[in-house]
Amino acid sequence: MVNNAGVNNEKDWEKTINVNLTSVIRGTYIGLEHMSKKNGGQGGVIINISSLAGLTPAAYQPVYSASKHGVIGFTRSIAALASIGNYGVRINTVCPAFVDTPLLETIEKEENMGEFYQYKDKLKDMMKCYGVLDPSLIAKGMVSLIEDESSNGAVMKITTSRGIHFEDFGAHQTTKI
Ligand SMILES: NC(=O)C1=CN([C@@H]2O[C@H](COP(=O)(O)OP(=O)(O)OC[C@H]3O[C@@H](n4cnc5c(N)ncnc54)[C@H](O)[C@@H]3O)[C@@H](O)[C@H]2O)C=CC1
Numbered sequence: 001m002v003n004n005a006g007v008n009n010e011k012d013w014e015k016t017i018n019v020n021l022t023s024v025i026r027g028t029y030i031g032l033e034h035m036s037k038k039n040g041g042q043g044g045v046i047i048n049i050s051s052l053a054g055l056t057p058a059a060y061q062p063v064y065s066a067s068k069h070g071v072i073g074f075t076r077s078i079a080a081l082a083s084i085g086n087y088g089v090r091i092n093t094v095c096p097a098f099v100d101t102p103l104l105e106t107i108e109k110e111e112n113m114g115e116f117y118q119y120k121d122k123l124k125d126m127m128k129c130y131g132v133l134d135p136s137l138i139a140k141g142m143v144s145l146i147e148d149e150s151s152n153g154a155v156m157k158i159t160t161s162r163g164i165h166f167e168d169f170g171a172h173q174t175t176k177i
Pocket residue numbers: 004005006007019049050051052095096097098099100101102103104
């Protein structure tokens with residue numbers, strides 16, 4: 001199961017929280033209800049799509065960034081629970097930098113950017129500086145997470161400079177108790 005739906009809307013920021021975070025939480029719980037071996041399910045893999053903006057501050061997209069930080073916190077927490085509870089379900093998150101999809105067109109719209117519309121050129125400069133990923137690399141990262149049976153609670157990052165790699169949380173990697 002992939003919880004992928006997302007919006008970039010700082011003007012209607014409650015919608016951003018609802019679509020980017022609340023629906024990921026709801027989707028994950030529904031997925032677990034059907035997939036968890038504790039409920040007679042067959043197990044499986046859930047991937048929740050976050051963003052690099054879920055790991056760094058994003059000055060012109062504060063609520064988008066907050067929603068994506070939430071996705072990472074929720075996913076890592078529920079992944080720890082799934083492991084402790086032997087659900088047979090692995091849950092991971094993917095954090096791409098800019099990707100060439102229609103979402104990027106929202107930068108040009110006041111109805112999406114709201115008061116941050118004035119900074120649209122700065123976002124465009126960031127895209128020029130960091131580059132824009134082809135969606136096929138995100139698909140590749142997702143397939144590797146599905147195939148790697150050891151991955152649970154992983155935070156995969158995908159950037160033009162480093163390709164597919166992982167966030168290292170050090171001592172905070174897993175719940176110990
Ligand atoms: N394009 C980018 O630069 C990046 C995108 N992401 C994330 O990747 C995911 C996919 O986005 P993209 O393909 O880039 O954008 P997109 O705008 O092309 O696709 C978003 C999808 O979400 C769906 N969606 C939006 N609101 C919905 C709702 N209320 N109910 C059901 N579906 C809804 C849309 O129908 C659309 O299919 C999102 O979570 C986004 O935040 C993460 C990092 C970078």
